[in-house]
Amino acid sequence: MQTARPKYLYIAGIAGRMILLLFLVSVLSFALIAKAPIDPLLSYVGAESTLSEEAKAEIVRHWGLDEPLPARCLSWMKNVLHGDFGMSITYKRPVIDVIAERFSHSIVLMMLAWAFSGALGYAAGIFAGMRRGGICDRAIKLFCLVLQSAPTFWLGLLILSFFSVKLGLFPFGLAVPAGKLAAEITLGDRIHHLILPVFTLTIVSIGKITLFTRQKLTEILNSDYILFARARGESDRQIVLRHVLRNTALPAVTLQFSSFSELFGGMALAETVFSYPGVGTAATAAALNGDAPLLLGVALIGALFVFSGNLIANILYGVVDPRLREGGDYV
Amino acid sequence: MSDLGRRRPRFALNTRTWLILCIAVAAIYLLGVFVWGLCLRPAAYAVHYADKFAPPGAKYLFGADFMGRDMFFRCIKGLSLSLVVGMCASLVSSVIGLAFGVSSALLGGKFDRFVLLCVDCCMGLPHLVLLILISYMLGRGVRGVLIGVALTHWPELTRLIRAEVLQLRAAQYVQAARRMGRTGFQVAFEHILPHVVPVYIVGLVLLFPHAIMHEASITFLGFGLPAETPAIGVILSEAMRHIATGKWWLALFPGLMLITAVVLFDVIGENLKKLLNPDSGNE
Numbered sequence A: 001m002q003t004a005r006p007k008y009l010y011i012a013g014i015a016g017r018m019i020l021l022l023f024l025v026s027v028l029s030f031a032l033i034a035k036a037p038i039d040p041l042l043s044y045v046g047a048e049s050t051l052s053e054e055a056k057a058e059i060v061r062h063w064g065l066d067e068p069l070p071a072r073c074l075s076w077m078k079n080v081l082h083g084d085f086g087m088s089i090t091y092k093r094p095v096i097d098v099i100a101e102r103f104s105h106s107i108v109l110m111m112l113a114w115a116f117s118g119a120l121g122y123a124a125g126i127f128a129g130m131r132r133g134g135i136c137d138r139a140i141k142l143f144c145l146v147l148q149s150a151p152t153f154w155l156g157l158l159i160l161s162f163f164s165v166k167l168g169l170f171p172f173g174l175a176v177p178a179g180k181l182a183a184e185i186t187l188g189d190r191i192h193h194l195i196l197p198v199f200t201l202t203i204v205s206i207g208k209i210t211l212f213t214r215q216k217l218t219e220i221l222n223s224d225y226i227l228f229a230r231a232r233g234e235s236d237r238q239i240v241l242r243h244v245l246r247n248t249a250l251p252a253v254t255l256q257f258s259s260f261s262e263l264f265g266g267m268a269l270a271e272t273v274f275s276y277p278g279v280g281t282a283a284t285a286a287a288l289n290g291d292a293p294l295l296l297g298v299a300l301i302g303a304l305f306v307f308s309g310n311l312i313a314n315i316l317y318g319v320v321d322p323r324l325r326e327g328g329d330y331v
Numbered sequence B: 001m002s003d004l005g006r007r008r009p010r011f012a013l014n015t016r017t018w019l020i021l022c023i024a025v026a027a028i029y030l031l032g033v034f035v036w037g038l039c040l041r042p043a044a045y046a047v048h049y050a051d052k053f054a055p056p057g058a059k060y061l062f063g064a065d066f067m068g069r070d071m072f073f074r075c076i077k078g079l080s081l082s083l084v085v086g087m088c089a090s091l092v093s094s095v096i097g098l099a100f101g102v103s104s105a106l107l108g109g110k111f112d113r114f115v116l117l118c119v120d121c122c123m124g125l126p127h128l129v130l131l132i133l134i135s136y137m138l139g140r141g142v143r144g145v146l147i148g149v150a151l152t153h154w155p156e157l158t159r160l161i162r163a164e165v166l167q168l169r170a171a172q173y174v175q176a177a178r179r180m181g182r183t184g185f186q187v188a189f190e191h192i193l194p195h196v197v198p199v200y201i202v203g204l205v206l207l208f209p210h211a212i213m214h215e216a217s218i219t220f221l222g223f224g225l226p227a228e229t230p231a232i233g234v235i236l237s238e239a240m241r242h243i244a245t246g247k248w249w250l251a252l253f254p255g256l257m258l259i260t261a262v263v264l265f266d267v268i269g270e271n272l273k274k275l276l277n278p279d280s281g282n283e
Helices: A007-034 A040-045 A053-063 A069-081 A095-130 A137-148 A152-166 A188-221 A224-231 A236-258 A260-273 A279-289 A294-318 B001-005 B015-039 B069-109 B109-124 B127-137 B141-151 B154-169 B172-179 B182-218 B234-243 B249-275
Strands: none
Touching: A007 A053, A007 A069, A007 A294, A007 B127, A040 A053, A095 A137, A095 A188, A095 A236, A095 A260, A095 A279, A137 A188, A137 B249, A152 A188, A152 A260, A152 B015, A152 B182, A152 B234, A152 B249, A188 A236, A188 A260, A188 B109, A224 A236, A236 A294, A236 B109, A260 A279, A260 A294, A260 B127, A260 B182, A279 A294, A279 B127, A294 B109, A294 B127, B015 B069, B069 B109, B069 B141, B069 B154, B069 B182, B069 B234, B069 B249, B109 B154, B127 B141, B141 B154, B141 B182, B154 B182, B172 B182, B182 B234, B182 B249
């Protein structure tokens, strides 16, 4: 019998690894962006600038562009740790401000879609799994398989063209009504603009969790303890409430947390379709305009987002699950 | 076979034949589209301003776009382009995955930890962001997409193959071979690789849809193939500009073609998985 490792050591171990990975990922992103053929000076001053060569050399020296790559990376990291991400070339504002403003939009979008797809997908998975082989089950399974194969932006386009263009129920993109003063924008306006992007993102992420829950349910229903429960005369309802929910909830939540990466990608695509002013559209604009500081900032935020999801998933998996809590190999 | 036929006269196919049939039909469709698209001359989707925004009908099966180009032929061409990208990506990524997966499981120790770190590092960034970064580094364009898609799909397969090899490594016949003095290389090639091949092939096929979707996504965002190529991503991002005026067919049909291709690859992959697994292949 192995002795259980203390919980805090486990969490500390995971957190330590996460920090190491975050460091490596930011080095990787920095290297990728710094190696780009796009000249940061040129994209800053513009192609038709009238700056003299001396002034350009001054900027290069000021930014440290003439230093070797590791030194630049190090100074960038030092600044990032102080909260200074540099200036965005596209928006002419500090990157941290741009990201803070846009991420507040994106996070609402992502979290709503995350919660809806989790709850609906889980319910649909349980429903399908309990009626395995029936018409409902087949329909749900087919629906999910097709949805999983559908590109996010395409679904977004169809939803936009149907609900917004054809039926005229919802606004055509953006997060707030165009031409309205910031003070006059109500919560209702924001929600009205959020519905379609959230709907798209929910639909896209629902397939995975439904199919997963359904699969898990099948395993559970084939187990001996369910056979025993049935022999005791438990009804379907009782079986779901007493056995199924307890055994499927944790894996489902864990899966949902570890799918932050796809959520982020889907968010970027959905935002582009609905011209929603979030991080996704900022990333595209940054990369298309050669705005290295903003692109780096977005990459860092994306990595941080994915890591927090993985961290929570790992902790849930290792700490909450009683079987793993009893000791044994965590890795 | 004949026994089965007597028991179930209406469906005289057992699972195995049925699986092979599914795979064949899917493969023939995909191959057909691929070859057709490659052989298609640009004249087939040439510009006809007279037919600008013609709705789908007898003349234009999928309608025509803002330059009067036939959407059906553009879709076929675009899909075959996607298949080329998918093929490159799957081949490169799966070879990396195979090499990393097998070697990390067999060598263990520091190398194993290094590979796992690489995998986590690659999966740490949202996939789309990583693709954007790689495309940015390579100055956008076809090269950026190809290399980006090819180099970012190996982590999942590496994990899968590593787990498979770890299981095999503990198997008794492998242990026995080791004790009998076979070298590490001999064990790897004679005893382990043949068993990894099914996982590898299925992984290769299932990589396809991911690669195609990512290519289309990144192209849609404006990083990938140049605007004049008839790629699905380009077609859809053009369609986005005309959605507001109700030109729904510009978006619907290309997407449906893409979904069909993706679903068919999934069908092939899942059926191959069942077929190659002796337990479920003979049910």
